[in-house]
Amino acid sequence: MSFSEELRQANAGHWEAATKHRFVEEIFAGTVPDDVMRRYLTQDYQFIDRFVALLGMAIATADRFDSRVRFAQFAAMITSDENTYFLRAFDALSVAEAERHHPVLSAPTAAFLALMQEAAATNDYANCLAVLTVAEGLYLDWADRPDTTLPPAFIHAEWITLHNNDGFRSFVTWLRGELDRIGAVSEASRRESAAYFFGRAVALERDFFDHIYA
Numbered sequence: 001m002s003f004s005e006e007l008r009q010a011n012a013g014h015w016e017a018a019t020k021h022r023f024v025e026e027i028f029a030g031t032v033p034d035d036v037m038r039r040y041l042t043q044d045y046q047f048i049d050r051f052v053a054l055l056g057m058a059i060a061t062a063d064r065f066d067s068r069v070r071f072a073q074f075a076a077m078i079t080s081d082e083n084t085y086f087l088r089a090f091d092a093l094s095v096a097e098a099e100r101h102h103p104v105l106s107a108p109t110a111a112f113l114a115l116m117q118e119a120a121a122t123n124d125y126a127n128c129l130a131v132l133t134v135a136e137g138l139y140l141d142w143a144d145r146p147d148t149t150l151p152p153a154f155i156h157a158e159w160i161t162l163h164n165n166d167g168f169r170s171f172v173t174w175l176r177g178e179l180d181r182i183g184a185v186s187e188a189s190r191r192e193s194a195a196y197f198f199g200r201a202v203a204l205e206r207d208f209f210d211h212i213y214a
């Protein structure tokens with residue numbers, strides 16, 4: 001079994017609780033209450049800074065140029081002005097300026113930011129890859145439901161299509177392969193460390209979905 005698949009299966013309980021979460025069912029049905037959507041998006045918007053920093057560490061610690069380029073292209077894509085989803089969603093949900101930029105961080109958000117920082121601070125590509133593979137791969141897994149029709153409101157529909165389009169799918173496929181490749185050339189202790197970061201990230205993804213309903 002590949003390393004990425006081994007890690008996913010080792011965390012199957014939290015992984016499936018997240019990918020089949022009430023939020024996921026409701027977003028496909030277009031029935032996520034506005035309050036829940038507001039909490040979700042304001043907290044999620046706080047991820048981008050640490051996430052890009054983690055991508056930067058992946059660029060710096062990768063063992064080859066092709067991998068750096070792949071991450072650099074992804075970083076350019078997510079930091080460009082093209083994706084205005086959050087801003088349009090905040091407008092549609094009447095989220096005030098302060099709440100867009102300086103919300104009180106919830107415990108799962110703070111824990112996720114800390115985990116990204118901790119993975120980056122190890123200076124180890126395998127740990128960076130593990131957290132990135134969860135943050136991207138788990139999102140592809142919940143969003144990828146080929147035979148489903150999209151809900152009518154853009155705040156729901158676009159959050160799905162951001163995470164199941166062909167570009168995103170091919171990036172996740174590459175990420176998983178990259179984690180497999182690094183796993184295969186790493187010693188057991190390095191694989192264990194990556195597995196630890198992977199497991200914490202999966203548990204936090206589940207907590208994040210849970211807490212927006214609490």
Ligand SMILES: Cc1ncc(C[n+]2csc(CCO)c2C)c(N)n1
Pocket residue numbers: 044047051078134135136139163205208
């Ligand atoms: C809690 C949480 N986990 C993962 C993602 C997915 N994700 C995080 S950064 C990024 C790249 C830019 O879209 C993607 C897809 C999310 N949004 N929220």
